[in-house]
Amino acid sequence: MIDPRTSIIDERLRNIKRIIAVTSGKGGVGKSLLASTFALILTQEGYRVGLFDLDFTSPSTHMILGVEDVQPKEEKGIVPPVVYGMEYMSIIYYTRDHAAPLRGADVSNALIELLSVTKWGKLDFLVLDMPPGIGDATLDLIRLIKRIEFLVVTTPSQLAFETVRKLVRLLKDLQMPVIGVVENMKVDKADTIQREVNNLEVPFLNIIPFDGNIENAIGHKDKLVRSTFAKSVKPLLANVMS
Amino acid sequence: MHEWALAEAIISAATEAAEKQNLRQITEVNIRIGELQQVEPDILEFALSQLKSAKFENAKFKMESVKAQLKCRVCGYKWLFNKEGLSEETAEAIHFIPEIAHTYIKCPKCGSPDFEIVEGRGVWLESIKGVQ
Numbered sequence: 001m002i003d004p005r006t007s008i009i010d011e012r013l014r015n016i017k018r019i020i021a022v023t024s025g026k027g028g029v030g031k032s033l034l035a036s037t038f039a040l041i042l043t044q045e046g047y048r049v050g051l052f053d054l055d056f057t058s059p060s061t062h063m064i065l066g067v068e069d070v071q072p073k074e075e076k077g078i079v080p081p082v083v084y085g086m087e088y089m090s091i092i093y094y095t096r097d098h099a100a101p102l103r104g105a106d107v108s109n110a111l112i113e114l115l116s117v118t119k120w121g122k123l124d125f126l127v128l129d130m131p132p133g134i135g136d137a138t139l140d141l142i143r144l145i146k147r148i149e150f151l152v153v154t155t156p157s158q159l160a161f162e163t164v165r166k167l168v169r170l171l172k173d174l175q176m177p178v179i180g181v182v183e184n185m186k187v188d189k190a191d192t193i194q195r196e197v198n199n200l201e202v203p204f205l206n207i208i209p210f211d212g213n214i215e216n217a218i219g220h221k222d223k224l225v226r227s228t229f230a231k232s233v234k235p236l237l238a239n240v241m242s
Numbered sequence: 243m244h245e246w247a248l249a250e251a252i253i254s255a256a257t258e259a260a261e262k263q264n265l266r267q268i269t270e271v272n273i274r275i276g277e278l279q280q281v282e283p284d285i286l287e288f289a290l291s292q293l294k295s296a297k298f299e300n301a302k303f304k305m306e307s308v309k310a311q312l313k314c315r316v317c318g319y320k321w322l323f324n325k326e327g328l329s330e331e332t333a334e335a336i337h338f339i340p341e342i343a344h345t346y347i348k349c350p351k352c353g354s355p356d357f358e359i360v361e362g363r364g365v366w367l368e369s370i371k372g373v374q
Contacts, residue, residue, distance in 0.1 A: 001274075001366050002368075003367075004248070004251040007255035007258055008250050011254065074244050077246060078338060091342075093335075095335070099355075103356075113341070
């Protein structure tokens, strides 16, 4: 018995130049905010961008971006709607405002289903907002998308970084490309995380200071791109391009 | 026409399987369709007929429907999926992503959404036959 879906995933992603997974070992470090803002900035810079929320049990990019009243089109598969110039896909189109109580195997199945039926256009970047940790979604993406790259987010917290250290080591052991580590919610000038990242021999990308006003930008795309947070995310462009 | 995307996957998987078995021609493709996904066999068959390459010229696509059996992980109750009673929107959501069933369906006995899809989830390529 063969699961036919995995055979078509390469074909579905064929017209996408780069696939970047925004990930972390811990939740609450700002992955979704970073993924959404980074996708918006790439779009503003003229790139063709897709954003895919893979945090199936706790999706939030639709709230960050204020996405409402859009649905994918059914056209020989699922065609994601274009939101603020980028193709946007989320399980939220189907779960709406209900919970998605999924176990690991269900997450895996839903991920494979969406990868095999979603028809992305020609894109320069597909940004993936990952669920926290090294779970089914991460393992499936490593298995199914050979050219995936990882952008890792941490905070200055030892707790967050300890999980990031393990994640980066695992990704390196598996010879997966790690673009680098971003330190989010920085409140002081300590360089502890930067030194730790250097020890891991992956690039330390940039520091995003804690933005006390970011909550006011949630759901408002224009406020979000003008935020201090977004200004600190923008230098990532150069890192990703290099 | 979401079935079209699934048909593309079947053709791709059957082609890969034929290459592994050194089959020049594929004569039979056996497909299992789980009822949870509510795939329309006629549409799937039409899509397969439109998508097939020369290798499938004489191929028969045989489809078997499999009842979707669900088993509650909390109380152990087993039941069969039935889309009656579900709104059109909900049935369609489950059609696109069968795991969405966990959002809208509960164990009829204890009310838990924590159930296992024992069988009959979606589309499987059971086997192919052909000539070398």
